[in-house]
Structure formats: C-alpha cells, structure tokens
Amino acid sequence: MTEAYEENAWKNVRFRPARVARPETVDDVKAIVSEARATGQKVKAVGGRHSMNHAFRTEGILVDLSKMRRTLFLDKENGVVEVEAGCTLGDAVVALAEHKLHFPSLGSWYTQSIAGAIATSTHGSSLAYGSLSDTVLEVEAILADGSVQRFSNGDEAKAMRCHLGRLGILTKVKLQLRSAFSLSCRIQSKSAPEAFQQILDTTRSNDYVSMLWIPDSDRTCTRVLTSGDDGPPNQAAMDLEQRYLDRSTLSFRIEDVLFFGLGHLYLAFPKLLSPYYSRRVEEAFCDDDGVIDTSYRVFLYDQYREPTENHRLRMIMNVEYAFDVAQLKLLLNELRTRLADLREQRHYLNYPRVHVRFAKKSDATLVGLNTDRDTAYVGIYVVGSVRHKSQIPIAEAIEEIFLRFGGRPHWGKYRYLTHSYEAYSGLERFEIVRRALDPEDMFSEEADMFQGLDRFERAPLGAMLRSACDPDEYQEIKCLKRFVS
Numbered sequence: 001m002t003e004a005y006e007e008n009a010w011k012n013v014r015f016r017p018a019r020v021a022r023p024e025t026v027d028d029v030k031a032i033v034s035e036a037r038a039t040g041q042k043v044k045a046v047g048g049r050h051s052m053n054h055a056f057r058t059e060g061i062l063v064d065l066s067k068m069r070r071t072l073f074l075d076k077e078n079g080v081v082e083v084e085a086g087c088t089l090g091d092a093v094v095a096l097a098e099h100k101l102h103f104p105s106l107g108s109w110y111t112q113s114i115a116g117a118i119a120t121s122t123h124g125s126s127l128a129y130g131s132l133s134d135t136v137l138e139v140e141a142i143l144a145d146g147s148v149q150r151f152s153n154g155d156e157a158k159a160m161r162c163h164l165g166r167l168g169i170l171t172k173v174k175l176q177l178r179s180a181f182s183l184s185c186r187i188q189s190k191s192a193p194e195a196f197q198q199i200l201d202t203t204r205s206n207d208y209v210s211m212l213w214i215p216d217s218d219r220t221c222t223r224v225l226t227s228g229d230d231g232p233p234n235q236a237a238m239d240l241e242q243r244y245l246d247r248s249t250l251s252f253r254i255e256d257v258l259f260f261g262l263g264h265l266y267l268a269f270p271k272l273l274s275p276y277y278s279r280r281v282e283e284a285f286c287d288d289d290g291v292i293d294t295s296y297r298v299f300l301y302d303q304y305r306e307p308t309e310n311h312r313l314r315m316i317m318n319v320e321y322a323f324d325v326a327q328l329k330l331l332l333n334e335l336r337t338r339l340a341d342l343r344e345q346r347h348y349l350n351y352p353r354v355h356v357r358f359a360k361k362s363d364a365t366l367v368g369l370n371t372d373r374d375t376a377y378v379g380i381y382v383v384g385s386v387r388h389k390s391q392i393p394i395a396e397a398i399e400e401i402f403l404r405f406g407g408r409p410h411w412g413k414y415r416y417l418t419h420s421y422e423a424y425s426g427l428e429r430f431e432i433v434r435r436a437l438d439p440e441d442m443f444s445e446e447a448d449m450f451q452g453l454d455r456f457e458r459a460p461l462g463a464m465l466r467s468a469c470d471p472d473e474y475q476e477i478k479c480l481k482r483f484v485s
C-alpha cells in the first residue's frame with residue numbers, strides 16, 4: 001500500500017489506493033489493466049476529482065489520466081473533434097474556441113475531465129440542449145480483457161456516454177460541437193410564486209435559462225441567456241471580468257474565513273440576519289445582467305460569483321436531483337411549504353439557495369440524468385464546515401421530497417439519504433452491458449458510490465484553518481485567471 005492519501009476536490013472523500021498510475025499513452029493504460037487482471041486488483045480511473053461521492057474511490061489501482069489531455073482530431077467544417085479522455089473542459093474549451101467551435105451547453109466549472117464529466121452526465125441549463133454526454137459521438141476504451149475498442153452505436157455506446165467509471169478506462173472521446181456563438185444575459189428578479197408559475201414558459205422560449213430561489217426571502221433570480229453570432233464582449237462583460245481579475249488570492253482567503261464566521265453567526269441568529277444574507281445572495285447572482293460575451297465565458301461567470309466554492313473552508317455539498325419538468329411546479333411548491341415549516345422551527349439552510357436548471361430529453365444514454373424525459377434539475381447546497389450536524393435533518397427532509405417526486409440523484413454529487421435507483425429506467429440495460437464488458441467487476445467496487453460518505457457531523461476546524469493558509473488551496477482560482485485572461 002502507498003502511504004499517500006488521495007482525495008476529491010471537495011475534500012469529503014479520502015482513501016488510500018494500492019498505487020496511483022499516471023499513463024501517457026493508450027499502451028500504458030493497456031499495461032495497467034493487464035497488470036490488474038493478472039494480480040486480481042480493482043482499477044478506477046480519475047479525471048478532475050470533482051465528484052463529491054465515492055465515484056473514483058478504490059483500494060486497487062487508481063489511474064490518473066491527467067497526462068492524456070491532447071486534442072487529436074478536428075473536423076472544423078462539421079464541428080467534430082476528438083480529445084484524449086483526460087483533457088479538461090477548460091483546456092478543450094480554449095483550444096477549440098481558437099477553431100471557432102463551442103460546446104453547446106456548459107455547467108459551472110471547467111476543471112472536470114471530459115471522461116469524468118460524461119461519466120456522471122454533467123449538464124448546464126437549457127431545454128434546447130442535453131448534457132455533455134449528449135455531445136459524445138464515439139468513445140475509445142480499454143476493457144477488462146485488455147482490448148482497445150471503439151463504441152459509437154447501440155446499447156454499448158449509450159452506456160459509454162454516461163459510464164459511471166464502471167465499463168473500462170476511456171482513452172479518447174469524439175464530440176459534436178457547434179459554431180462559435182455569443183450569449184447575452186438578462187436577469188429577471190421575481191417573487192417565488194410568480195417565478196414558479198412562469199419558469200417553464202420562460203425556459204421553453206429561451207435558449208439557456210436557470211433559476212436561483214432564495215427560500216428565506218422567497219425571491220428568485222432567473223438567468224436568461226440568449227445566443228447570437230459570435231462577437232466582441234460589451235462593456236458590462238469586460239467590467240465584470242476585470243473586477244474578478246483585480247482580486248488577489250488573499251481577498252479570496254479573507255472572504256472564506258469571513259464566510260465561515262458569518263455562517264455560524266447566521267445560524268445563531270437566523271431570523272435577524274436572513275434578510276441581509278438573502279439580499280447579498282440575490283445581488284451576487286444578478287451582477288451579470290446586461291452582459292454580452294462569448295458563450296463559454298458567460299457559462300462560466302458563475303465562477304466570478306462563487307470563486308471559492310471549491311475550497312475546503314466551505315466544503316459545499318451540492319445535493320441535486322433530476323426530475324421530469326412536468327413535475328417542477330408541484331415540487332417547488334411543496335419544497336417551499338416544507339422549508340417554511342422548517343424555518344418556523346428555527347431550522348435554516350446554512351447556504352440559503354435552491355438552484356434550478358434544465359436539459360433536453362435524450363435517448364443517447366441509458367442512465368443519464370435526462371434520459372427519456374425533458375429534465376429539471378433541483379439542487380440544494382449545504383456548507384459542510386458550518387454547523388453541519390444541524391443541517392442534516394433539513395437536507396434529509398428535502399431529499400425525501402426529491403425521492404417522492406421520482407428524482408434521479410446526480411451521479412457526481414452528494415446524498416444524505418440512500419435508496420435504490422429505480423428512477424433510472426435504463427439501469428437494467430446498463431447492467432447487462434456492464435456485465436458483458438466487465439464480467440469480473442474489475443471497474444466496480446463492492447461499496448456503492450454513495451455509501452459511507454463522511455457527513456461532517458463535526459466541522460473539522462483545524463483542517464479548515466490549515467487550508468486557509470495552504471498556498472496550493474487556491475490553485476484553481478489562479479488557473480481560472482489564466483483561462484479568462
């Protein structure tokens with residue numbers, strides 16, 4: 001066994017693999033799989049380490065694909081590209097933008113690997129487009145028997161497009177992109193009842209729509225992005241970006257420490273402080289109103305508002321489920337009533353926001369979050385480091401509603417409640433493919449990816465303080481500075 005621990009980016013999962021391999025070529029990956037087969041070891045690949053559960057945990061060989069990240073093939077005319085599986089979204093976005101190709105839709109972070117992002121059906125927010133898995137035309141994978149195979153049709157390809165890390169080691173992914181485009185952003189600020197009434201119509205008649213609901217103030221901000229031809233950013237976009245670039249990493253550290261302190265204060269006096277907190281959340285979400293910029297920058301503007309959300313001091317647990325859009329209004333209304341009841345009993349969420357996003361229905365995957373139904377994603381956030389124990393009953397009450405409404409838990413995020421996976425109608429077909437490709441379970445661990453998660457019942461204060469001083473801790477913010485400049 002190695003001495004070193006491996007952990008995910010959220011720092012809530014920590015384990016010791018037998019060894020970590022860092023292949024540079026497809027032949028290297030084949031050799032690792034052969035070694036594992038010969039020695040009877042499990043194998044797990046890892047990309048950006050951004051999943052919040054045990055998706056890549058293993059006591060066998062951990063295969064880190066961060067050295068396999070090149071763009072290999074480009075058919076600019078048809079928007080088709082092939083990248084190595086360890087290529088990050090950020091790297092791909094920047095490299096392909098030079099060829100005037102953009103991802104049709106993106107989520108709110110950029111350091112996930114392509115293979116890792118499609119593993120869990122990572123999504124942005126649009127009823128006109130699906131998830132990243134839906135952009136996949138073909139994958140190349142090393143299977144348990146050591147063979148290299150490509151998949152573009154049938155159930156095997158559908159399983160590979162949302163593969164959960166359980167089918168083999170992906171080495172290449174071919175994607176369908178679209179021509180470069182810009183986005184203009186409008187923010188609509190409304191009361192929750194009015195917004196819940198209108199959100200589906202707004203989403204159906206615009207390209208990219210997401211909604212933030214602040215339950216304590218019962219206000220919502222709906223972010224409406226409209227696409228147009230690729231053009232230069234306007235002044236509002238440049239000002240927003242400049243404000244971000246002007247910030248020092250010290251200011252992020254101070255903000256994190258203050259957030260930690262204020263978070264505790266807020267939960268001590270929730271009624272008194274919630275109007276202030278809610279106003280701040282709403283202002284922060286609205287600051288890109290009027291922005292016009294190239295598409296991927298606008299998708300990633302979430303980073304400007306929440307640049308430190310990836311860091312230990314906050315340890316934000318995002319619990320997100322995917323629903324049939326037809327259920328959304330009913331679900332939000334029930335959630336609203338339940339959260340109001342909880343507030344009456346002085347139970348307040350320590351990160352008071354509910355995020356609603358969308359994806360077009362797709363038949364490209366078997367267990368994707370948006371498989372076979374136009375999808376609304378509803379997510380809550382809980383800061384693991386701030387009075388986490390008191391948050392668990394609130395999160396569980398919300399998840400109980402999510403499950404009752406047929407929600408599919410996000411494969412890459414956190415869960416407080418465990419239950420079966422019946423909401424995934426294609427799981428049986430996925431299992432048939434999986435057993436055929438990996439009969440010895442080389443790529444599957446016995447424990448479920450959501451079992452035994454550390455629930456942070458006591459905030460690890462020492463670890464947080466160490467992380468506030470750790471020079472590496474804010475590395476991703478520095479990367480983002482390079483990425484946007």
Ligand SMILES: Cc1cc2nc3c(=O)[nH]c(=O)nc-3n(C[C@H](O)[C@H](O)[C@H](O)COP(=O)(O)OP(=O)(O)OC[C@H]3O[C@@H](n4cnc5c(N)ncnc54)[C@H](O)[C@@H]3O)c2cc1C
Pocket residue numbers: 009010044045046047048049050051052055056065085086106107108109111112113114115116117118119120121122123124164165166168169170171309310411412413
């Ligand atoms: C700050 C932040 C923001 C996020 N925003 C969004 C969002 O907007 N929308 C959304 O849907 N999700 C979001 N997520 C979740 C995230 O996109 C997913 O968890 C995604 O799977 C992470 O990709 P990764 O490369 O980090 O994968 P990892 O966490 O490294 O791995 C995830 C899974 O992929 C497997 N895997 C990785 N590479 C390979 C390979 N080459 N071959 C086989 N299996 C492989 C692993 O074994 C594991 O099972 C966010 C996460 C964070 C931390």
